[in-house]
Amino acid sequence: MVQNAYSFASSGAFVESFTLKPYKNGPLDGFTFAVKDNIDIEGHKTSYGSKPWGSAHKAAVYNALCVEQLLSAGATCTGKTIADEYTYSLDGESHFFGTPINPKAPDRVPGGSSSGSASAVACGLVDFSVGTDSAGSIRVPASLCGIWGMRPTLHRISEAGVLPFMPSVSTVGAFSNDIKILDKVMRTLLRSEDLEPPKIRxxxxxxxxxxxxxxxxxxxxxxxxxxxxxxxxxxxxxxxxxxxxxxxxxxSVCNRQALRVLQTAEFMNTVGGWIETFDPEKSPSFSAAYENIRNFKRSExxxxxxxxxxxxxxxxxxxxxxxxxxxxxxxxxxxxxxxxxxxxxxxxxxxxxxxxxxxxxxxxxxxxxxxxxxxxxxxxxxxxxxxxxxxxxxxxxxxxxxx
Amino acid sequence: MVQNAYSFASSGAFVESFTLKPYKNGPLDGFTFAVKDNIDIEGHKTSYGSKPWGSAHKAAVYNALCVEQLLSAGATCTGKTIADEYTYSLDGESHFFGTPINPKAPDRVPGGSSSGSASAVACGLVDFSVGTDSAGSIRVPASLCGIWGMRPTLHRISEAGVLPFMPSVSTVGAFSNDIKILDKVMRTLLRSEDLEPPKIRxxxxxxxxxxxxxxxxxxxxxxxxxxxxxxxxxxxxxxxxxxxxxxxxxxSVCNRQALRVLQTAEFMNTVGGWIETFDPEKSPSFSAAYENIRNFKRSExxxxxxxxxxxxxxxxxxxxxxxxxxxxxxxxxxxxxxxxxxxxxxxxxxxxxxxxxxxxxxxxxxxxxxxxxxxxxxxxxxxxxxxxxxxxxxxxxxxxxxx
CATH class of the missing domain: 3.90.1300.10 (Amidase signature (AS) domain)
Structure with a gap:
């Protein structure tokens, strides 16, 4: 583990810390990891980056499938990390949970929505962390925090136990300071076989x-x-x-005329309906974004x-x-x-x-x-x-x- | 519309009937369709084939994305069709909602879990219907009712607004009596371009x-x-x-040692946790299946x-x-x-x-x-x-x- 000036508490990256021991030995023996707070951990609430969402929902009964894979491969889970509100952000400034430290640029945001997962790795508090990515929620904080981050091919890693966000776009992926560790983690989650990869052409x-x-x-x-x-x-x-x-x-067309419309429409289904029904407290920044979402014409x-x-x-x-x-x-x-x-x-x-x-x-x-x-x-x-x-x-x- | 001896009521295929007019004209002009009861329709409850699930959840605020696509293409939605309990069945005998008619073999089950969607088409009550398929829930009732049914490539059709079931396996697809109609419907949902298909080799x-x-x-x-x-x-x-x-x-290995384990594990995440938390009434047949699910060792x-x-x-x-x-x-x-x-x-x-x-x-x-x-x-x-x-x-x- 990298020695570092930040503790679990002072990093501001964690919603809670605990220890889940691995089920058995494997390629991830000795590694510790943290999990974004939109991914279920048995016996813990999954807040989705929103305190009202957390309060309205019961604790998870089962670990997400990706967590089971990591525990089966020898890794130890040490906590849950802060996510942006409903994971609908790329900046990492959370109204409800605070802003995790970006240790290489402490006056700057860590990026989001997997803000805590990126910060926990960048602060050297875990060997790797798990996040999710639709519009960049792994890639952006990896870039802004100066660490490795990967999103896989859509749906190659199971999303069972991950709160539904944008089904046609969302992926589960990971962060690390070390490509060798990231490689082992991703290959565990991807269930990769030991085959010679194609040549770079x-x-x-x-x-x-x-x-x-x-x-x-x-x-x-x-x-x-x-x-x-x-x-x-x-x-x-x-x-x-x-x-x-x-x-x-x-x-620009790819983003503004295609992806963003798909994301808006899917978010209305997965989270928007719940927000309309229960009218939870929202942060000012999410409220502004949400006004655009709810005014979107689905017939168009x-x-x-x-x-x-x-x-x-x-x-x-x-x-x-x-x-x-x-x-x-x-x-x-x-x-x-x-x-x-x-x-x-x-x-x-x-x-x-x-x-x-x-x-x-x-x-x-x-x-x-x-x-x-x-x-x-x-x-x-x-x-x-x-x-x-x-x-x-x-x-x-x-x-x-x-x- | 095919003339037929069955009405919406006597087919036993429908949870409810109503009329949702199309948003605009398109390739599905004049066609009517029904939607499986695990797919959201604005203002209606989505029961997931379980009366306790339906009672515990509020009405959907938005139509599922696939429904929006069909309404945008000129089709008219005429109702919601019966699904097996939590869509976890292939037989179509529903404890809570009854058994939809298999009109070509009325003494036999229609197959499930998209039992009502298959029955509604087979009875000639709609031009096509929408279902979901993980382990065969479209293909099996299509076969047993003598109609066309298709599941697409995993995740090509959006699952936004469809209750999460088995994220690594579940698809949205359709039924029809007529391949020409099924072709138009699937190409609408798949957003197919008008390209020459490859030759059969x-x-x-x-x-x-x-x-x-x-x-x-x-x-x-x-x-x-x-x-x-x-x-x-x-x-x-x-x-x-x-x-x-x-x-x-x-x-047999593909099913019993691979797919079934994946399905069990994913179902625990998407539905099992809710069942453990709220202990809803279950049918005798689902109870028996569920005992196997909850005894599954996730560490294995x-x-x-x-x-x-x-x-x-x-x-x-x-x-x-x-x-x-x-x-x-x-x-x-x-x-x-x-x-x-x-x-x-x-x-x-x-x-x-x-x-x-x-x-x-x-x-x-x-x-x-x-x-x-x-x-x-x-x-x-x-x-x-x-x-x-x-x-x-x-x-x-x-x-x-x-x-």
């Missing part, structure tokens, strides 16, 4: 994601990928989403659903075994705490961040964020994404290209 | 499924597929699951989870574009009503049926059941399955091969 530089990023982020990331161009046998190609998906489709969602499937098909048909996409995980370093306090700053952060995260979201692709560099002293990650079900290839490629 | 006769079937079913189905051998350009090959997945793996599930993924990978790697698998949907015609009244008859029906349905379940494959023939006057279906995301190919192949 093509690396596509996703240019629209670079242009969305701040200039300093763009420059810093480009400066750390120049070695890729020197590797024999790998073709490097610049590409944009419109070259993959058609001339009217860029990342069909074009967006068609567009989601069209972009998914184009990305699937384009991507072959051995292909990787490379791009900045987030367009910015972490915003300063409290700085997302007006509509312009919120929209800028969310629109640009989700434009990038929507690529793997709509593509249902596995994506890994690599803690590659810093800008003004604050971390920012590089992402690799691969084709559907190429999760093991992606892990091995990340280890090989960024050892 | 290989048809694999899944021999272990034929050997599991009753001799009379085996003979009747084989008698109706002989024309496939005459088609130019299509290779026909006999195959068993062990030739695809390895010598120790047959359909890892081998089964690994096996699920291994078989999935083997089937995925084996299957190419243009490939079809052919097999009897169910090993038997519908059991006589009330005949599943002792452990032997229950085990025989469930074990053999799920051995066959586990192929597409573990494979996450699309499967369509075709109302092809009868045995002793009672219907039994032939299934076609295709590779992952080959749903449109499967629909076009079914239309071409069995017009």
């Amino acid at each position: 093509n690396i596509y530089i996703l240019e629209d994601a670079f242009s969305i990023a701040d200039t300093a982020v763009n420059d810093a990331i480009r400066g750390r990928i120049s070695h890729l161009f020197e590797i024999d046998g790998i073709a490097i190609t610049s590409i944009t989403l419109s070259e993959i998906a058609g001339k009217d489709i860029d990342l 969602l069909n074009d967006a659903l068609l567009l989601c499937e069209k972009i998914f098909n184009r990305i699937s048909n384009f991507t072959n075994q051995g292909d990787l996409f490379v791009f900045p995980t987030t367009p910015t370093i972490a915003p300063l705490k409290g700085s997302l306090n007006n509509l312009d700053s919120v929209l800028d952060f969310y629109d640009r961040t989700m434009d990038i995260t929507s690529f793997a979201g709509i593509g249902r692709l596995p994506e890994i964020s690599i803690p590659l560099t810093t800008v003004n002293g604050a971390p920012v990650g590089l992402s690799l994404a691969a084709g559907l079900y190429q999760d093991e290839f992606l892990l091995s490629a990340a280890k090989k290209l960024f050892p | 290989n048809i694999y006769i899944l021999e272990d499924a034929f050997s599991i079937a009753d001799t009379a079913v085996n003979d009747a189905i084989r008698g109706r597929i002989s024309h496939l051998f005459e088609i130019d350009g299509i290779a026909i090959t006999s195959i068993t699951l062990s030739e695809i997945a390895g010598k120790d793996i047959d359909l 599930l890892n081998d089964a989870l690994l096996l699920c993924e291994k078989i999935f990978n083997r089937i995925s790697n084996f299957t190419n574009q243009g490939d079809l698998f052919v097999f009897p949907t169910t090993p038997t015609i519908a059991p006589l009503k009330g005949s599943l009244n002792n452990l032997d008859s229950v085990l025989d029906f469930y074990d053999r049926t799920m051995d066959i349905t586990s192929f597409a379940g573990i494979g996450r494959l699309p499967e369509i059941s075709i109302p092809l023939t009868t045995v002793n006057g009672a219907p039994v279906g032939l299934s076609l399955a295709a590779g992952l995301y080959q749903d449109e190919f499967l629909l076009s192949a079914a239309k071409k091969l069995f017009p």
Whole structure:
């Protein structure tokens, strides 16, 4: 375990701490982990980042299936970590539970919604942690906290015992400071076989994601990928989403006209109905977001659903075994705490961040964020994404290209 | 609309009837449909086939996403149909809601758990209906009622607004008496583009499924597929699951050592915890099944989870574009009503049926059941399955091969 200045309490990352011993020995022997508070732990409440939700629901009777897998592989669970309210956020400033520390940039937010899981790892308090990701809730805090984070191919890891959020987009994934640990954890959850992964053949530089990023982020990331161009046998190609998906489709369309509509519509089903029925206390920031959700016209969602499937098909048909996409995980370093306090700053952060995260979201692709560099002293990650079900290839490629 | 001897009431298929007008015109103009009672309809209770569940939960605030898609495509919803208790059954005899009529074999069960959706179509009361399928809950009643039924590739159709059941297995699909209508409905839900499907290249006769079937079913189905051998350009090959997945793996292993364990574990998370917490009234048959569920040792599930993924990978790697698998949907015609009244008859029906349905379940494959023939006057279906995301190919192949 990394020695660190932060304790479980002072990190602000944990909802509660406890010890769940492993069922047996396995590849994760000796590792400790924490679990995001939208994932069930037997005998504990699952709050979903909302105190009213926690109060209204009974304690979980069973561990989530992903937790059983980790306990069966030798790991010890040491606590539950803070999630943003209903996991509907990417910033990590929780009205109900506070803001977990971003130890590499303590004046900045950790990113969300798996804020506590990222913070617990970044603070060195656990060897790995489990989170969930729909629009970037693992990738974004991994990037902003300077740690490794991965979301897998949609639905490869069971969501049984994970509160339903956005069924067509949500995944279970993990964080670690160490790619070797992340690799073991993900391979446990993915139930990977011990097979030789395909060779890396093509690396596509996703240019629209670079242009969305701040200039300093763009420059810093480009400066750390120049070695890729020197590797024999790998073709490097610049590409944009419109070259993959058609001339009217860029990342902004992918996010704002496709993914976001799907997410809004699905969230109404999984959580919105409960909110309408029980009128729970909401934070000011979630209240503002929720007004947009409840005003969404469900009879108008069909074009967006068609567009989601069209972009998914184009990305699937384009991507072959051995292909990787490379791009900045987030367009910015972490915003300063409290700085997302007006509509312009919120929209800028969310629109640009989700434009990038929507690529793997709509593509249902596995994506890994690599803690590659810093800008003004604050971390920012590089992402690799691969084709559907190429999760093991992606892990091995990340280890090989960024050892 | 087919003229028929049954009314909404006398079919016993409906929980309630009402009219939801379409939002706009579209490819489903003029068609009526019914929705299984685990799928939300705004302003109505979703009972999940259990009166205690229905009483304990508030009315749905929003329609499920799949319902919105159908209303947006021109169809009119005319009611909610009976589901088996927690949709955890394949027979269609509901303690709480009665047994929907199987109009082609009125002394026999309709099959479940989408019993009412199948019955409503078979009775000619709607043009199509929506159901869900994990271990066969669309395919089995389609076969036993003599209608078309399809489950898609896992998670291609949104499950937002559908009660969570078994997240790694459950799908939303549909029934119709007419493949042309089913095709339009599924293409609406799948958000299919208007593309030329691949050519049919290989048809694999899944021999272990034929050997599991009753001799009379085996003979009747084989008698109706002989024309496939005459088609130019299509290779026909006999195959068993062990030739695809390895010598120790047959359909019985696929079901009893893999799928069933996964299903049990996931059901504990999604419904079991609620049952443990609230101790609702249960039917005698569900109570017996539930005792097995609650006694399952979750610390022992890892081998089964690994096996699920291994078989999935083997089937995925084996299957190419243009490939079809052919097999009897169910090993038997519908059991006589009330005949599943002792452990032997229950085990025989469930074990053999799920051995066959586990192929597409573990494979996450699309499967369509075709109302092809009868045995002793009672219907039994032939299934076609295709590779992952080959749903449109499967629909076009079914239309071409069995017009």
